[in-house]
Amino acid sequence: MEQIYTFGSYLKNKFGCKVYKVGINISGFTCPNIDGTVAKGGCTFCENDSFSASTGQTQELKGFHLNLKSKTNPNLDKQLQQLEFQFNAISKRQRQEYGAKKFLVYFQSFTNTYAPFETLKALYEKALSFPDVVGLSIGTRSDSITQETLEYLAELNLTKEIWIEFGIQSVYDETLEKINRGHSSANVKEWILKAKAKGLNVCGHLIFGLPDESQEMMLETSKQAYEWGIDSVKYHPLYVVKKTALANDFTKGTFAPITEDIYLDVLIKSIIMKPQSVSVQRVTAGINDGSLLAPDWCRDKNSQIKKINMALKPFGLKY
Template sequence: MESRPYQKEAVMTVKGTCNSREKIKDLKEKRYYDFNSYLRSCFGERVQKITVDTGLGCPNRDGRVSSGGCIYCNSRGSGNGLWEKGFSITDQIEQGRKAMMRRYKAKKFLVYFQSYTNTYTSCKHMKSMYDEALTVEGVVGMAIGTRPDCIDEEKIELIASYTPEYLVWLEYGVQSIHDATLERINRGHDFASVVNAVNLAKKYNINICAHIILGLPGENRSMMMETARRIGELGIDGVKLHLLYVVKGTLLEQMYKNGSYKCLSMNEYVELVCDFIAHLPEKVIIQRITGDPHADELAAPLWALDYHLVYNMIQDRLEERDIRQGDYF
C-alpha cells in the first residue's frame, strides 16, 4: 500500500485555488465550473470516483422518520447492492479501481459512499468505514452521501479530522428548498434541517455538495429557480442536478401510472438545467447535470437512458443561448 497520498501541502492547494474560478486555467472558456476541472486543478491529473455500498440504512425507511421512504427511491437506496452480495468496502474499491485504470488510465480515486445514509450509524462505525476506504492504494479522498437530519457536531468533527490529509466532500440530499415539496415526496425533513446541516459543515470548513432534483411533483420553473437562488445563497461548494425519473416498484411509479405525475420532456429538462446553472454563483462546482438510471429499473422517461445525448444537448443549448454559470445570480 502507498503512504498517505494527500498531504497537508496539497490540501492548502485545494483550499486556496480549487474553489476559485479565476485561478483555474482556461475556465473562462467553459460555460460552468465542472467537477473534472476542479479535480484536475487539485491533483494535476484525472481523478475517478468509485461508488461504494456500505449496507447502512435510512431513517426514512426503518421507522425512525418514516417507513415508506422517499417516493422515488428504490429498495437499494440508490446503491448497487454489492454489500449484500458479500463485497467488503475494500473489495468494492479494488474492483472499481481496476476498472477505472483500464478504462481511463486513472491513478487517483475518490471513494463515494453513495447508497442510503452514510452517517446513519455510530461515529465508531463511520471511522472504521472511512479508514478502510482511505488505506486502499490510489485513494486520495472521499465523498460521503447523507441526509441533513443525520448529522451532528460529533460526526462533523470526525469527518473534518480527515481533511488535513484527504480531499473530503459531504453530500447532502436536499432535493428542494420548498417544504411543501419535501412533504409531498415524503422526504422526512424540512429545509430548515438543510440550513442547519450546511452551517454546521461550514463551521468546520468541509466541502458541501447539495443534491437537487428537477421535475419534482407540484413544482414549476419558478420554484426550481428559487431553489437555485437559495442554494447559492447558502454558500455551498457544489451541486449535483438530477432528473426525477420513475423507478419501477416505487410510489412514484404508481403516481405515473395513474396520471397524477407527468415526467419532464427532454427539452424541458435541458432548458431547466441551463437556467439553474445560470442562477448559481460562479464559484459553485457543478458535479453532475443529469442522472444515470439503470435500464432494468427505469419505468420512465426512457430518454433518460441516453446520458450522453442529454449531456451534449445541455452543452449545445448553453452555447445557443450564450449563457454561463452565474449570469442570473
C-alpha cells in the same frame, strides 16, 4: 466556448492528475425514512431494493441495518471486507479504462453517516488507507449526521479531501412532504451551514421535476442552495422507476414527469445563475433498462448531454 467548471476540473487542478470517485455500497446502511425513524417506505421516487454494489458481487448482509442509536455492530469486519473488495475492483477498472491516478472513495448508497460513530470511523479510515486515495465523498441526509461526526470529518479534512453530499432536492417543505422526505428544508440549511463552518466541502443534490413544482420553484431551490454556500452541485431530473410510490402516482395519472424542454430550460438557467466557484458534478440522470417507466428521454444520456450542450451554446458555454 467556455467550459463549465466541473468537479473533474477542480480535482485535476488540485491534484495535478485524473482523480476518480469510487462508488461504494456498504450493507447495513439504510435511511431514517425507510426504517421508520422519521417515515416509512423511503422517498417516493426511490426503489430501495435497487441499491447494490457497483461490482454486483458483494454479498448482502440480509436483515442487518444500522442507525444512530445502534449500540453494537457485529458485522463491521464484513463491511470492511466489502469496502476493500469494491474499492479494489472498481479502482482497477478505472485505472485501466480511464487512466485514473488517484481516487476519492464515494460512500454512495443510502445514508452514509447513519450508523454508530465507531463504525463510521473504522470505515472512513479504512477507505483512506487504500493506495492513491486522496479523500472521501460521503452521501448523506441532513437529519442523519451528528456534531461528533461533523467534527471528526473536519479533522480528517485538515490532511485529506473530505466532501459531504447532502440531498437538498427542494427548498419547499410541501414538496418534501409529498416525496416523503422526512425532514424540512430548514434542517438541510442548518447542517450545510454547520458543515461549511467547519471548513468542509459540500455538494448539494437538486432535483427538477418534483411533484407540483413550477419552474420558478425549481429555480428558487437552486438560488437558495447557492446562497447556503455549497461548493459543488448535482442536477437531476425526476424520473419514474418501477416498484416505487411515484410509479403508482404515474400509473394513476396523478403525476406527470418533467419534459425534456422544461428540464433544459431550468437547468441552463440554474447553471447561468451559479457562482463560478461552484463546480458541477452532474447535469442529468437516467437509466436505460426495463425499470424506467418515464420519461423516455431519460434513457439516453449521450443524447441528453448533446442537447444540453446545444442549449448552452448560445451562452458561450459547454459541458
